[in-house]
Amino acid sequence: MADDTLRQTPEVIEAVRRLPADTYNQRAFRIKRALDLSLKHRILPTEQWTKFEEDVRYLKPYLEEVEREMKEKADWNAR
Amino acid sequence: MTGPLRKSHPLFRILNGSLVDLPAPSNLSVWWNFGSLLSLCLIVQLITGIFLAMHYTADISLAFSSVSHICRDVNYGWLLRNIHANSASFFFICLYCHIGRGIYYGSYVNQETWNIGVILFLITMVTAFVGYVLPWGQMSFWAATVITNLLSAVPYIGEMLVQWVWGGFSVDNATLTRFFTFHFLFPFIIAALSIIHLLFLHQTSSNNPTGLDSNYDKAPFHVYFSTKDLVGFLVLLAGILTLALLAPTALNDPENFIPANPLVTPTHIQPEWYFLFAYAILRSIPNKLGGVIALLAAVLVWVLVPILHTSWNQASTFRPLSQVTFWILAATFIILTWIGSQPVEEPYIIIGQVASVLYFSIFVFLFPGIAVIENKLLLRY
Numbered sequence: 299m300a301d302d303t304l305r306q307t308p309e310v311i312e313a314v315r316r317l318p319a320d321t322y323n324q325r326a327f328r329i330k331r332a333l334d335l336s337l338k339h340r341i342l343p344t345e346q347w348t349k350f351e352e353d354v355r356y357l358k359p360y361l362e363e364v365e366r367e368m369k370e371k372a373d374w375n376a377r
Numbered sequence: 378m379t380g381p382l383r384k385s386h387p388l389f390r391i392l393n394g395s396l397v398d399l400p401a402p403s404n405l406s407v408w409w410n411f412g413s414l415l416s417l418c419l420i421v422q423l424i425t426g427i428f429l430a431m432h433y434t435a436d437i438s439l440a441f442s443s444v445s446h447i448c449r450d451v452n453y454g455w456l457l458r459n460i461h462a463n464s465a466s467f468f469f470i471c472l473y474c475h476i477g478r479g480i481y482y483g484s485y486v487n488q489e490t491w492n493i494g495v496i497l498f499l500i501t502m503v504t505a506f507v508g509y510v511l512p513w514g515q516m517s518f519w520a521a522t523v524i525t526n527l528l529s530a531v532p533y534i535g536e537m538l539v540q541w542v543w544g545g546f547s548v549d550n551a552t553l554t555r556f557f558t559f560h561f562l563f564p565f566i567i568a569a570l571s572i573i574h575l576l577f578l579h580q581t582s583s584n585n586p587t588g589l590d591s592n593y594d595k596a597p598f599h600v601y602f603s604t605k606d607l608v609g610f611l612v613l614l615a616g617i618l619t620l621a622l623l624a625p626t627a628l629n630d631p632e633n634f635i636p637a638n639p640l641v642t643p644t645h646i647q648p649e650w651y652f653l654f655a656y657a658i659l660r661s662i663p664n665k666l667g668g669v670i671a672l673l674a675a676v677l678v679w680v681l682v683p684i685l686h687t688s689w690n691q692a693s694t695f696r697p698l699s700q701v702t703f704w705i706l707a708a709t710f711i712i713l714t715w716i717g718s719q720p721v722e723e724p725y726i727i728i729g730q731v732a733s734v735l736y737f738s739i740f741v742f743l744f745p746g747i748a749v750i751e752n753k754l755l756l757r758y
Contacts, residue, residue: 300756305486305691306590326593333594336587337404355757 301357313360399598402591410609411475425461435557440513459621469651483691489577507556514633588692653717688748
């Protein structure tokens with residue numbers, strides 16, 4: 299999924315930390331599978347590809363929450 | 378019970394942490410071999426260089442014939458000289474592959490590691506440049522004259538600066554002796570900076586070909602990557618020996634078989650192949666100071682790459698437009714290298730200028746701009 303490929307910024311790291319356990323575990327499985335396929339120079343069979351409708355932005359709500367909090371902290375620290 | 382010696386001994390545990398139990402991403406590809414290959418190149422250059430230094434004389438009346446003496450009279454001196462000269466080319470092949478890997482996979486997000494790498498590259502360029510002067514052939518002398526004269530473009534202090542570097546009023550004995558000193562000293566600075574480069578790298582762990590967080594799947598450096606690196610070493614050594622034994626003058630400029638003569642200027646003064654891209658950028662600007670600034674900018678623009686990174690992804694692995702842009706950069710680099718070897722005539726002038734503009738545009742505009750487009754198209758951010 300697209301949200302699996304996000305760069306490890308402090309916001310993304312914190313958002314991932316806040317994920318519910320099952321979502322986190324599914325993310326971990328997909329990433330580990332991707333690393334394993336990468337080392338074997340293979341790709342998934344077509345039937346296992348993520349469909350466009352299934353590519354949910356699961357991290358977006360957490361990311362937005364973290365960004366809001368960090369902005370608020372920065373605003374308070376600026377005073 | 379103190380555990381294995383490699384983990385408890387104060388010295389061994391440092392080596393253990395870098396070369397044995399280091400957690401490395403499991404999917405490192407061949408593009409991750411070039412770091413260790415650079416270390417091997419440095420070691421080869423240090424060993425062959427120290428033996429060459431035992432027989433070389435840094436004096437303008439003796440330098441050329443001392444190199445000839447090394448090749449003819451010193452036991453295996455011909456081999457030492459051939460390996461040293463050709464390993465410089467392999468050093469730069471490995472450098473460009475290493476940097477290319479860094480750009481393509483977004484490894485530069487580790488900014489400290491990346492910036493030390495840029496400094497390492499600059500010092501390596503200086504080391505190779507002063508090293509090329511030492512045989513005191515025609516191209517040694519005239520390349521030194523052309524490049525050191527660029528310092529005179531610095532406003533106000535330029536003339537004083539270039540005479541300070543020369544140690545006189547032209548490239549002469551004083552220049553040769555200090556260039557030998559620099560060429561001997563700088564590789565040790567490179568070695569020290571390489572250790573600091575690794576220190577910062579190991580704060581964050583290596584990147585990997587997917588650009589994803591590799592904490593989910595690590596493998597110990599030994600035995601997986603020690604073996605992979607050993608294979609890389611054997612391939613590199615085979616390449617060095619093939620060139621040194623079968624085609625030692627393939628990358629040579631024939632002018633350097635002629636002893637340096639300040640009264641005779643070669644028709645085509647050009648540096649070794651690994652500097653040609655920068656040479657082309659230098660010559661594409663009709664103004665002397667502008668050319669010098671462009672020459673420096675050709676390498677210093679790499680410092681901007683992490684700052685201008687706009688993609689939500691680290692690597693180009695899942696970004697086809699950025700991949701195409703990267704290969705356009707590679708092609709531009711090759712075109713600039715070709716142009717640097719050509720005379721300053723049409724159509725090479727206009728091709729060089731277009732390629733120079735494209736080179737800088739890729740770093741400053743295309744990489745960031747295309748990443749923004751990909752963020753919207755691919756990631757919907």
